[in-house]
Amino acid sequence: MNKNIYMHIYNDYSAQIQSGSLSTGQKLPSENELAEAYGTSRETVRKALHMLSENGYIHKIKGKGSFVLDTQRMSFPVSGLVTFKEVSERLGRSVRTIVYENDCVPSTAEIARCLQLKDPGPVWKVVRAREIEGEKIILDKDYFLTTYVPSLSLEAATNSIYEYLEQKLNLPISYAKKEISVEEVTPEDKLLLDLYDYQHIVVVRNYVHLVDTTLFQYTESRHRLDKFQFVDFARRAQN
Amino acid sequence: MNKNIYMHIYNDYSAQIQSGSLSTGQKLPSENELAEAYGTSRETVRKALHMLSENGYIHKIKGKGSFVLDTQRMSFPVSGLVTFKEVSERLGRSVRTIVYENDCVPSTAEIARCLQLKDPGPVWKVVRAREIEGEKIILDKDYFLTTYVPSLSLEAATNSIYEYLEQKLNLPISYAKKEISVEEVTPEDKLLLDLYDYQHIVVVRNYVHLVDTTLFQYTESRHRLDKFQFVDFARRAQN
DNA sequence: TTTGACAACCTGTATATACAAGTATGGATT
DNA sequence: AATCCATACTTGTATATACAGGTTGTCAAA
Incomplete structure (x- = not known):
């Protein structure tokens, strides 16, 4: 299922955000913290965060961090090939x-x-x-x-x-x-x-x-x- | 206008594809060739190509290369905040x-x-x-x-x-x-x-x-x- | 108290490198 | 002729490093 590290991180956080265990506005760990937590490099973490951002799960602010967006209000489908x-x-x-x-x-x-x-x-x-x-x-x-x-x-x-x-x-x-x-x-x-x-x-x-x-x-x-x-x-x- | 290198490459190719000077199915130079042509690294080229792919301009195939998609048939807007x-x-x-x-x-x-x-x-x-x-x-x-x-x-x-x-x-x-x-x-x-x-x-x-x-x-x-x-x-x- | 400089942290951009894995080609073997 | 294989080239993933630039808090000076 999680062949790649960045996919693994993406799946972890998209699931947490969709389920609501991470609430709107909450700050994610910093890229360096995530890199250490997953035992990987910052670039790999950034790839996952970029995907989360592209798909409307989070929002990144330079100098501050990554923040959870309001996906409840988003409803479905948030574009994409959803059957x-x-x-x-x-x-x-x-x-x-x-x-x-x-x-x-x-x-x-x-x-x-x-x-x-x-x-x-x-x-x-x-x-x-x-x-x-x-x-x-x-x-x-x-x-x-x-x-x-x-x-x-x-x-x-x-x-x-x-x-x-x-x-x-x-x-x-x-x-x-x-x-x-x-x-x-x-x-x-x-x-x-x-x-x-x-x-x-x-x-x-x-x-x-x-x-x-x-x-x-x-x-x-x-x-x-x-x-x-x-x-x-x-x-x-x-x- | 083109503050970043990868934005520069993205703008170059999105313009060429939209104008039709690159036709459907045509193969782009390889990532290494583009890196050399723009005097930059492969990762930077990849960032530009990823954006072109996300926005429906090109299509990447592992082991083969990047190919121009049919944007004429796409018409507008190809999603996004187009006014x-x-x-x-x-x-x-x-x-x-x-x-x-x-x-x-x-x-x-x-x-x-x-x-x-x-x-x-x-x-x-x-x-x-x-x-x-x-x-x-x-x-x-x-x-x-x-x-x-x-x-x-x-x-x-x-x-x-x-x-x-x-x-x-x-x-x-x-x-x-x-x-x-x-x-x-x-x-x-x-x-x-x-x-x-x-x-x-x-x-x-x-x-x-x-x-x-x-x-x-x-x-x-x-x-x-x-x-x-x-x-x-x-x-x-x-x- | 207010201001300003600074440090510490954050994300953004860029480079260099390595290896994995898919594709195409040509040549040797069968 | 058909098959296999090595090779070269392609993109995909991952790591380490460096610096730019935005944000925040602290501490000293005014």
Whole structure:
């Protein structure tokens, strides 16, 4: 789990801050103290602290030290590739996944464009609804390159696809681009979700790349207006 | 401008990649070559490359090198504290700012809560509409702690407030939290924007902190549904 | 009491070095 | 031709060191 020293330190402190055992505003030990405590060098400690700072856990002030930020108010997700399953588990809500479709289909023109396919071959398509506290609120439409994902079991689709891809198929997922916009509801949305009379729906398009930069997955996550929330943490520079 | 060596390298390459003079997939010089070229050490080069990677400009592969990512497709903003003025200037659109309000007001209960005020004193309030290609599309409502921003000229409100705060007042803005959600339109929205018949509006709440972690500004940016877009870049880990 | 100089501590930047581990290449062996 | 291996090059992690510059508290001088 903690292969690297700096990851070890990062995990220690991110866990402590998330659990609340370190409270907001509290001062962390100095870099030199941490280096001694972990039996490592200051630079290694600094790498861990920099990550904590980047991810909104702490705040560093030159000449003073590192201080815990208010992560309770931050809620989730503090940006990053956080899957639906991860978020809902954290919130402790009753969640159910309904798989409407899970098979290999020829790619439409639109999907070929989204996945940057030259020759529109087949893609693996998964359509799922996410039911939270009894209401079908999110419609997830996933498309995978069959080169990397030749097929997917119903079990994997019902649970976390990411877990399956990373742990079973060992696919090296690297980075993703998210696009959030609001669009008019489609007949499919009305059919598969509990939409009431809402005329619009929040669409989160997710383009997922592997470490060799190939785009291998395109996901459309369609959220009912009233249940959508996105949280982002950003730093002005390298403070 | 380029106080630090690693900032210098970062600025050089981020500019080249944004301008397109380095094309997608192109390989950057190796860390050792860059260190020699800039007359610096490898660690300093690595700091710059890490920043380029974090901000979605490049992608590093162990044993191979650093490669330019497709930033054209990324569009803007690639997350971060990018102001409206910065974005619109990049897009080269005709933009006009209409200042509806720019004065000191007593804080309401809601504003006091957003700014975490103990005793609800006065705050500086700015209400502006953003007109893009002739349509009033965005309503920006800014609230500042009078401790830091005692007053604001109409000129500063019309142009970029951030520019004024950072360059004139020298306020050390550090980090911010964004919350995106969709809400029902208010009578004020209908009055001040060109909303057609839309019943909902995208609300981006922005909580801006200084380097001493004090929350000094709260901004509500209300976007017409059809014109809203948010782009985010995220890495799975420290690849 | 106030001011100023100083020391002690803190983080930020930069350098040099070492080794681990992934990638590509070319040559020898099979 | 195909396989294996050594080699050189790449990035990743870790250490030690040095100095710059911000922060805080102390102590002496005004």
